[in-house]
Amino acid sequence: MNTNGNISRAMGWQGSYFIDNDGCVKYYDDGSTSFRITKNGDIKALKDGWNDDVYVKNGKIQRSTIVKSSGCNYFVDKNGSRQDFKVKNNQIVRPDNSMAVSSGIYVAAGKKYPVDNKGKIQKNSTVVIKNKAYETVSDGSLSKQPANHVHLWMAGSVTEQIDHKAKTKEVQIPVNEWDEEVRSKDKKHVCLNCIWNKNPKQGESWVDIDGDGKWTAQEEGQIYFKDFCYDTASDLAAHKEKTTHGQSTTANVLLYTIHHPTADEPKYENTTVITEKAWSEWYQIYTCRDCGEKMRVSVIDGKPTKGDYDGLMIPSKKGRTLNAYGEKKMTVSACMAFPDSIYNGKQITSEQSLSKYGFCYLGEERKSYNILLPDTYLQLLKDHNIQ
Numbered sequence: 001m002n003t004n005g006n007i008s009r010a011m012g013w014q015g016s017y018f019i020d021n022d023g024c025v026k027y028y029d030d031g032s033t034s035f036r037i038t039k040n041g042d043i044k045a046l047k048d049g050w051n052d053d054v055y056v057k058n059g060k061i062q063r064s065t066i067v068k069s070s071g072c073n074y075f076v077d078k079n080g081s082r083q084d085f086k087v088k089n090n091q092i093v094r095p096d097n098s099m100a101v102s103s104g105i106y107v108a109a110g111k112k113y114p115v116d117n118k119g120k121i122q123k124n125s126t127v128v129i130k131n132k133a134y135e136t137v138s139d140g141s142l143s144k145q146p147a148n149h150v151h152l153w154m155a156g157s158v159t160e161q162i163d164h165k166a167k168t169k170e171v172q173i174p175v176n177e178w179d180e181e182v183r184s185k186d187k188k189h190v191c192l193n194c195i196w197n198k199n200p201k202q203g204e205s206w207v208d209i210d211g212d213g214k215w216t217a218q219e220e221g222q223i224y225f226k227d228f229c230y231d232t233a234s235d236l237a238a239h240k241e242k243t244t245h246g247q248s249t250t251a252n253v254l255l256y257t258i259h260h261p262t263a264d265e266p267k268y269e270n271t272t273v274i275t276e277k278a279w280s281e282w283y284q285i286y287t288c289r290d291c292g293e294k295m296r297v298s299v300i301d302g303k304p305t306k307g308d309y310d311g312l313m314i315p316s317k318k319g320r321t322l323n324a325y326g327e328k329k330m331t332v333s334a335c336m337a338f339p340d341s342i343y344n345g346k347q348i349t350s351e352q353s354l355s356k357y358g359f360c361y362l363g364e365e366r367k368s369y370n371i372l373l374p375d376t377y378l379q380l381l382k383d384h385n386i387q
Contacts, residue, residue: 012079013063027054027061027080034061054080064096073106084108090140091119103129111141124317124334145291151319152328153286153295161282167275175267180258188229188253189236193245195221195228218249225253286315289322300384301340311340312380320362329366333358337386345371 002014011021018027028035028043034056035043046056054076055067061080066073075083075095083095085108092106092115093099100119105112114127114134121140126133135143143149195217200206210219229251230236236248279301286295300312314337315321323329331350332338336358353360353370361369 018061018079029061033059050082053082055082066094066101068104071105072112073101073104084110085113087113087121090121091115092121093119105129105134105142111139113141145293149291151288151293151295151317152290153315153317153319153321153332154289154326155297155321156285156287158299159283159285161280163280164278166278168272169275170270171273172268173271175262175269177259177261180260182255182258183252184229184255185252186231187250188225188231189233190225190229190249190251190253191236191239191243191245192217192221192247192249193243195224196247198224222251222254225251226255229253286321288319289326293317295319299340312337312384312386313340314386328362330362331360337381339373339377342371342373342377343369345374347371 002010007023011019013019016029016031017025018029020026024039025037027046028037034046036046036051037043045059046054046061048056048058050056050069051061055062055069055074057067062076063080064076064078066075068074073085075085077083077096085092085101085106086095086098087093087108088098091100092108092113094101101115102119103115103117105114107113113121114129114136115121116127122136123140124138125136127136128134133148135145135149137143145151198221199215199217206215206220208215208220209222210216215221230239240246240248281298281300284297284299286297287293288295295315295317297316298314300314314335315332316334318332318334320328321330321332330338331354333354338357338359347368348356348370350360350362350367350370357373361367
């Protein structure tokens with residue numbers, strides 16, 4: 001009966017009784033204990049925990065409050081019915097007054113959200129609640145894997161490749177003086193005996209062309225080839241018959257040299273120089289062998305600007321990469337670059353490499369790859385605005 005003495009069919013709590021949608025009494029609360037009213041009129045005390053859609057604590061149905069069950073926080077409305085929390089402005093808020101919640105794991109929009117003490121959602125992060133770590137995914141909800149799960153990443157398909165052309169500019173360079181050698185178009189027949197007779201005498205100066213400290217007819221004697229050459233083999237044979245000379249060779253004979261001096265003022269010519277070499281970048285999809293989660297790795301390939309090393313890889317998530325044989329290759333960190341291949345340098349431990357650079361090589365065969373990275377590699381990171 002309501003306050004007017006009439007039968008009430010309004011769903012909800014009417015004093016100590018809860019009326020369901022059919023107008024039947026479903027629960028009764030005597031002030032200290034909550035009871036269920038069965039269809040045949042029996043009264044049974046409710047046990048602590050969830051009973052259908054109401055939550056019982058210390059024997060009483062909880063209403064207009066937050067209850068905790070199986071490590072998660074739920075909201076029950078004024079009738080004790082379970083309601084999801086709401087996601088608003090990157091926060092988890094109560095459905096009754098839109099106030100941000102405190103630290104904990106909350107059920108909202110059908111998902112579980114671990115949040116910090118300000119109710120903020122942390123995306124792709126680790127949230128620590130009462131000294132226990134929880135991993136979140138891209139929308140801030142709880143990962144299907146526990147925080148201590150280590151992804152084992154296997155390389156997959158390549159997507160979104162972008163090729164960057166080389167950058168060039170026109171510059172002027174000074175033209176230095178130089179000598180232009182003019183040689184015969186056709187090979188001539190040269191008498192080497194005649195050339196040997198030109199061997200410098202004691203005290204005479206000569207230019208050591210090949211730097212061996214010796215004057216030879218084939219090298220230093222070339223300046224005399226034009227004086228002792230013949231157009232045809234028969235002309236050379238006639239010379240040999242007259243002189244009894246026997247040694248000869250054929251060559252494009254140096255006829256003369258043209259010297260090109262600089263002017264009083266330096267001369268310049270235009271030329272094209274490369275200011276940044278061509279390079280490419282793309283994304284590669286990795287899949288965790290154990291849980292199937294996906295990761296995207298940004299790959300930079302090429303030698304732009306000052307960096308000497310042509311491979312950078314930037315994973316979006318942490319874990320361990322596997323080689324083609326399924327062996328653990330590296331430990332990598334989210335959003336921290338590692339080189340495609342640098343294996344020479346001062347060796348450091350795996351722990352030092354992971355602490356200093358965010359990655360390290362694994363296994364006995366690869367531990368020597370953990371090195372102090374050269375300045376040229378660090379310059380490559382800087383050229384790509386990578387911290």
